[in-house]
Amino acid sequence: xxxxxxxxxxxxxxxxxxxxxxxxxxxxxxxxxxxxxxxxxxxxxxxxxxxxxxxxxxxxxxxxxxxxxxxxxxxxxxxxxxxxxxxxxxxxxxxxxxxxxxxxxxxxxxxxxxxxxxxxxxxxxxxxxxxxxxxxxxxxxxxxxxxxxxxxxxxxxxxxxxxxxxxxxxxxxxxxxxxxxxxxxxxxxxxxxxxxxxxxxxxxxxxxxxxxxxxxxxxxxxxxxxxxxxxxxxxxxxxxxxxxxxxxxxxxxxxxxxxxxxxxxxxxxxxxxxxxxxx
Amino acid sequence: xxxxxxxxxxxxxxxxxxxxxxxxxxxxxxxxxxxxxxxxxxxxxxxxxxxxxxxxxxxxxxxxxxxxxxxxxxxxxxxxxxxxxxxxxxxxxxxxxxxxxxxxxxxxxxxxxxxxxxxxxxxxxxxxxxxxxxxxxxxxxxxxxxxxxxxxxxxxxxxxxxxxxxxxxxxxxxxxxxxxxxxxxxxxxxxxxxxxxxxxxxxxxxxxxxxxxxxxxxxxxxxxxxxxxxxxxxxxxxxxxxxxxxxxxxxxxxxxxxxxxxxxxxxxxxxxxxxxxxx
DNA sequence: CAGTGGTCTAGACCACATG
DNA sequence: ATGTGGTCTAGACCACTGG
Numbered sequence: 001x002x003x004x005x006x007x008x009x010x011x012x013x014x015x016x017x018x019x020x021x022x023x024x025x026x027x028x029x030x031x032x033x034x035x036x037x038x039x040x041x042x043x044x045x046x047x048x049x050x051x052x053x054x055x056x057x058x059x060x061x062x063x064x065x066x067x068x069x070x071x072x073x074x075x076x077x078x079x080x081x082x083x084x085x086x087x088x089x090x091x092x093x094x095x096x097x098x099x100x101x102x103x104x105x106x107x108x109x110x111x112x113x114x115x116x117x118x119x120x121x122x123x124x125x126x127x128x129x130x131x132x133x134x135x136x137x138x139x140x141x142x143x144x145x146x147x148x149x150x151x152x153x154x155x156x157x158x159x160x161x162x163x164x165x166x167x168x169x170x171x172x173x174x175x176x177x178x179x180x181x182x183x184x185x186x187x188x189x190x191x192x193x194x195x196x197x198x199x200x201x202x203x204x205x206x207x208x209x210x211x212x213x214x215x216x217x218x219x220x221x222x223x224x225x226x227x228x229x230x231x232x233x234x235x236x237x238x239x240x241x242x243x244x245x246x247x248x249x250x251x252x253x254x255x256x257x258x259x260x261x262x263x264x265x266x267x268x269x270x271x272x273x274x275x276x277x278x279x
Numbered sequence: 280x281x282x283x284x285x286x287x288x289x290x291x292x293x294x295x296x297x298x299x300x301x302x303x304x305x306x307x308x309x310x311x312x313x314x315x316x317x318x319x320x321x322x323x324x325x326x327x328x329x330x331x332x333x334x335x336x337x338x339x340x341x342x343x344x345x346x347x348x349x350x351x352x353x354x355x356x357x358x359x360x361x362x363x364x365x366x367x368x369x370x371x372x373x374x375x376x377x378x379x380x381x382x383x384x385x386x387x388x389x390x391x392x393x394x395x396x397x398x399x400x401x402x403x404x405x406x407x408x409x410x411x412x413x414x415x416x417x418x419x420x421x422x423x424x425x426x427x428x429x430x431x432x433x434x435x436x437x438x439x440x441x442x443x444x445x446x447x448x449x450x451x452x453x454x455x456x457x458x459x460x461x462x463x464x465x466x467x468x469x470x471x472x473x474x475x476x477x478x479x480x481x482x483x484x485x486x487x488x489x490x491x492x493x494x495x496x497x498x499x500x501x502x503x504x505x506x507x508x509x510x511x512x513x514x515x516x517x518x519x520x521x522x523x524x525x526x527x528x529x530x531x532x533x534x535x536x537x538x539x540x541x542x543x544x545x546x547x548x549x550x551x552x553x554x555x556x557x558x
Numbered sequence: 559c560a561g562t563g564g565t566c567t568a569g570a571c572c573a574c575a576t577g
Numbered sequence: 578a579t580g581t582g583g584t585c586t587a588g589a590c591c592a593c594t595g596g
Binding site: 051052089091108109110111 | 587
């Protein structure tokens with residue numbers, strides 16, 4: 001990935017709107033000299049009414065909101081950036097930590113800190129599946145299939161789909177991205193015997209709806225939907241390009257066909273700050 | 280509040296279950312000598328495969344899960360605790376920070392760090408309001424009314440309730456607690472002209488449903504429900520006894536009477552780790 | 559190999575709450 | 578006046594990633 005590296009430069013002022021509770025006005029001022037070297041002229045005053053790390057937080061948020069720091073671009077190394085901002089690395093890290101937690105930044109050990117954009121995906125419950133009703137405000141929505149296989153049902157799968165233990169199921173793991181930013185990972189489980197041609201049909205357009213239709217299932221209804229909150233586990237963090245422990249939504253839903261057979265159990269993990277569930 | 284102070288003592292081992300992604304096994308071992316002085320004998324080895332702060336996190340989680348640290352009790356001061364655990368205050372704070380973020384602990388500046396329990400409240404959408412369908416697994420559920428007044432509608436209120444700007448509305452702010460732990464704060468707005476006797480009826484049993492019934496509104500329907508995620512603002516943090524910036528659910532919902540009048544706009548703030556929304 | 563982020567230390571001053 | 582948590586500094590070593 002050819003991430004543009006950000007080394008500093010002129011700065012536009014933009015009101016920071018995100019993150020309620022951390023919304024004091026700037027104390028940081030870009031240098032007014034002709035220097036293009038970055039942040040050397042910034043003034044962060046210690047122990048004013050807003051902590052330095054919060055001033056830096058506000059400052060970086062503004063750079064992101066203004067579009068000056070674009071999604072995917074890399075920040076300068078922590079040591080350099082801290083030096084330019086005139087603070088300790090620890091103080092800088094306090095700000096970066098908050099930004100990571102809120103999903104604005106991601107870090108990869110040994111590589112660097114990167115900007116994440118936060119596309120807001122509206123999700124409407126139309127009686128079918130979440131992901132199909134994902135709207136993205138004109139953003140490009142992409143689906144990546146991680147794996148698709150058949151296996152015997154474990155206890156949870158059997159219980160949720162009302163199958164005997166060990167019955168064959170199809171398991172599908174995918175990631176949805178909006179504008180190149182992964183925002184949703186899902187694991188879906190289907191009863192294998194009801195959908196013999198799953199793989200063939202799915203390969204054509206990566207659509208589960210198509211698979212249902214191909215097997216004569218035109219209509220199905222949402223039996224139950226659960227939404228809960230949690231913190232990104234290792235695999236979720238990797239898939240969604242988040243820092244470990246970032247807060248996320250977790251969803252679980254079950255669909256039933258017209259005959260009352262449970263045909264899908266879906267679990268999803270969503271970036272907390274990127275989704276609105278509307279019913 | 281007569282919070283019991285925890286100064287240390289014998290320790291039971293319990294498997295930590297919470298916080299996916301931070302679930303390595305213990306490296307900390309309680310001292311086997313007869314010492315009752317607390318944590319002097321604990322061994323946290325630096326730079327093993329799990330960071331020290333995570334070992335401490337796991338250790339404290341276990342103490343909370345085991346019931347050894349009860350909700351409302353106060354931890355020893357950070358300096359003393361750090362000394363007893365044999366780490367720097369900063370390292371200890373890294374663990375405490377994670378625990379605060381997940382809602383297990385709260386801190387009050389100048390006072391101390393306290394244990395929060397995390398009651399799981401199941402919320403079922405029965406077509407009416409969230410809070411009425413709040414189940415609490417045998418826990419005692421209490422409602423505290425913060426304020427109730429009449430005022431002219433601002434732009435948002437007017438839009439949501441489909442009222443002319445400045446029309447009189449009733450505003451109600453409450454907090455719900457389960458087992459003494461606040462888990463939900465709500466702000467509800469009603470069109471004042473439709474509910475002239477609001478205050479009188481509400482005073483009797485603190486029930487909005489009663490108010491509706493008293494005004495001849497037996498049935499109403501949920502027009503829209505929104506669930507989104509965010510981070511606790513200052514007032515939310517105070518109400519829910521959280522640390523500023525803790526991740527929360529935010530809900531927004533609108534109810535309509537049989538005639539199609541919008542009679543309630545409710546916004547809620549929920550502790551992320553304490554709620555399951557089920558539809 | 560050099561550069562990155564992740565972790566950890568041993569101090570220090572401050573604002574705040576309580577007695 | 579004392580003790581608390583919140584902030585900040587100036588170093589250091591580590592594990593990881595990439596060329």
